[in-house]
Amino acid sequence: MEKKWWHSAVIYQIYPRSFMDADNDGIGDLAGVIGKLDYLATLGIDVIWLSPVFRSPMDDNGYDISDYHDIAPEFGTLAEMDRLIAEAARRGIRIVMDLVVNHTSDEHPWFVEARKSKDNLYRDYYIWRAPRADGSPPDRQRASFGGSAWEFDPATGEYYYHLFSKRQPDLNWENPQVQEEVHRMMNWWLDRGIGGFRMDVIDLIGKEVDRGITTEGPRLHPLLQQMHAATFGHRDVLTVGETWSATPETAKLYSDPARKELSMVFQFEHVTLGHHPEHGKWQQRAFDLLELKRVITKWQTALADTGWNALFWNNHDLPRAVSKYGDPGRYRVESAKMLATALHCLKGTPYIYQGEEIGMTNVRFDAIEEYRDIETLNLYRERTAAGVPHESMMEGIFANGRDNARTPMQWHAGENAGFSTGTPWIQVNPNHREINVAAALDDPNSILHHYRALIRLRKERPVVVYGRYLPHLEDHPQVFAYERRLGEERIVVINNFSGQTVELELPAELRHRAGECLVSNYAPVRRLGERLSLHPFESFALALAA
Ligand code: GLC
DSSP states (O other): OOOOGGGSOOEEEEOGGGTOOSSOSSSOOHHHHHHTHHHHHHHTOSEEEEOOOEEOOOTTTTSSOSEEEEEOTTTOOHHHHHHHHHHHHHTTOEEEEEEOOSBOOTTSHHHHHHTTOTTOTTGGGBOEEOOOTTSOOSSOOBOTTSSBSEEEETTTTEEEEOSSOTTSOBBOTTSHHHHHHHHHHHHHHHHTTOOEEEETTGGGTTOBGGGTBOTTOTTHHHHHHHHHHHTGGGSOOEEEEEOTTOOHHHHHHHHOGGGOSOSEEEOOHHHHTTEETTTEEEEEOOOOHHHHHHHHHHHHHHTSSSSOBEEOSOOTTSOOHHHHHSOSSTTHHHHHHHHHHHHHTSSSEEEEETTGGGTOOOOOOSSGGGOOOHHHHHHHHHHHHTTOOHHHHHHHHHHHOGGGGTSOOOOOSSGGGGSOSSOOSSOOOGGGGTSOHHHHHHOTTSHHHHHHHHHHHHHHOHHHHHOEEEEESTTOSSEEEEEEEETTEEEEEEEEOSSSOEEEEOOGGGTTOBEEEEEESSSOOOBOOSEEEEOTTOEEEEEEOO
């Protein structure tokens, strides 16, 4: 496998609206990010993935772009963006931008033009269909944020297509002009010195609307190859696609370097495991470690020689890792460290979502009015109107609503967690008095210092980056154990995913082995006997002596 810088990189995702507010208008901004670069450098990360900062009416917090070549005034200016790129570079950090090109905002000048008349030059930048004889939408496709995927536009008497909100019309990727415009815009940003792109819902751009094919449509891979050739192919950057539909087989298509598409993709099989077959994310299912291990092992094995994995527990669309997979209460610190070890010792590029490194948790707002996320609000309305009881919908929101990840970053125990002296656009989690960066920096045993150690480990030990993955104790319902091997080097990683003490019998090949304990969340473990007793959420990585 040809080595790439992003194989050994650790990425930190920033949701700018909630990270740090320098001008105290209640909304995070670029100046706020610049002010925290030293913090990020201390953590040791290599790349920032910046969620969208482009000009936008903020119907979906910036995932609805009205100008790809400018920064939203609430976030700052282009000059500040250039300063962020330069200041990050001085600290050895690259900035990966969010590329949102499945759709634009309805305020993008292309759409403003397109809806004027059927023969407008920009009409074909979007997807239009005539109503059926009775005036109803062309078909029954649904949008992810509720309602029909078709919105009637009275000016021209046709429907336009949107897979997200009606203020996010889908671009028509069959139109070569759309392809060229996007390529030109990507090159414009690459020329400014960015480190690559995270590609929003990129598996949707090859869609065939009339056949109802939305994900991984037949033109998807040709489009990505074309994009590669026209933009980043000759530059040394990281590209990561957001692909909810990826399977191990398609992930190889995206990420096999020989195919000249993307560096890697985010796949969501481990995420959707926790969703209900009928009610999806709005009805939580108990999380089953055996299933989770099976999925992780499947992906680690499938991409062992071809392609590359992106590793993550959470992001701005998902609940907080410690709330979903750990224990946000009594064992918050232990379980957050365990989750970090379990993920960062796998093969692939790890992503940390802001606040994960201090063990931030989900939030429970008392009233639906406190929520800000368009998906949460729309689906609350749609589902309660269809008869789902309020309490049951709120339970779904507490478990999986996107605002769990979007409460302001907790910098210190004081007012608004140090995020802003203005009124934050969304409430701060009241637990910021205990859970915050200042406290974590002061405490040598904090989750934050554990993350620093794991990031350092990746830099120091090639086995963490390139070692083969081997599962152990595959049928154990509480413990996730695996090994990484590179040449003579062997690292054993053992994680108790339960709040109970677990006694287990070790597999023969691990018995009576000793070595160096690389990380742990209780006392270091330096030798293995025949049996092992693990504390609640205990976890460690042991480099076996040859
Ligand atoms: C992606 C983003 C999400 C956004 C959606 C539409 O899933 O991560 O935040 O709402 O795409 O752009």
